[in-house]
Amino acid sequence: MVLLLAFPIGREIEHLLAWCNHDTSNLAVNSFALGSCTIFRGVELLTAAAFLFGLLLRVMALPALLLFGLRAISNIANSVFPDAGTLLGFIQLQGDWVLGAVYIVPIILMHDLFRLGSGGWSIDLWPSRRLLG
Numbered sequence: 001m002v003l004l005l006a007f008p009i010g011r012e013i014e015h016l017l018a019w020c021n022h023d024t025s026n027l028a029v030n031s032f033a034l035g036s037c038t039i040f041r042g043v044e045l046l047t048a049a050a051f052l053f054g055l056l057l058r059v060m061a062l063p064a065l066l067l068f069g070l071r072a073i074s075n076i077a078n079s080v081f082p083d084a085g086t087l088l089g090f091i092q093l094q095g096d097w098v099l100g101a102v103y104i105v106p107i108i109l110m111h112d113l114f115r116l117g118s119g120g121w122s123i124d125l126w127p128s129r130r131l132l133g
Helices: 002-006 027-053 057-080 097-102 104-116 125-132
Strands: none
Touching: 002 027, 002 057, 027 057, 057 097, 057 104, 097 104
16 A cells, blocks of 8 residues: 555556646646645655554545545546546546556555554554553
8 A cells, every 4th residue: 555655556646636737828727736736746655654654544544545536536437438538627537447446455445444543563552552551
C-alpha cells in the first residue's frame, strides 16, 4: 500500500483530476489548479510516510480511501465509458478495469486499518499505552 501511494501505477493523482490537465492561458485558474494538485500529491506522500512509520493510521486511512477510490473509479470507468474524457467533470478516465481491480484490494485493507488501527510495531502504540496508563 505504501508503494501504491508513493509510486502509483500509471501516474500521480494530478493526472486523474481534470482541472490539473488544462491549458496555462488563464493564470488565476492555473494557480488554483497548481496549488490544489500539489496539495493532493502532498497528501498522497504524507499518507505513504504515515503508513511506512505506523503513525496516525486511523486518521490517514481516510485520505488513502479517497485516493484509492479515485484511482479505482478512474480506471474502471475508462473500461465502461471508453469514449468519455472525464467522469462527473473532474475525474480523468485512464487505464483499464485491471488497474481498477488492483486498487480495490488496498481499499479493503484501508477499511480494515481504519476499523482496527495500528499494530504492535507502530509508533502510535507507545503514546496510546502511555496515555491510557
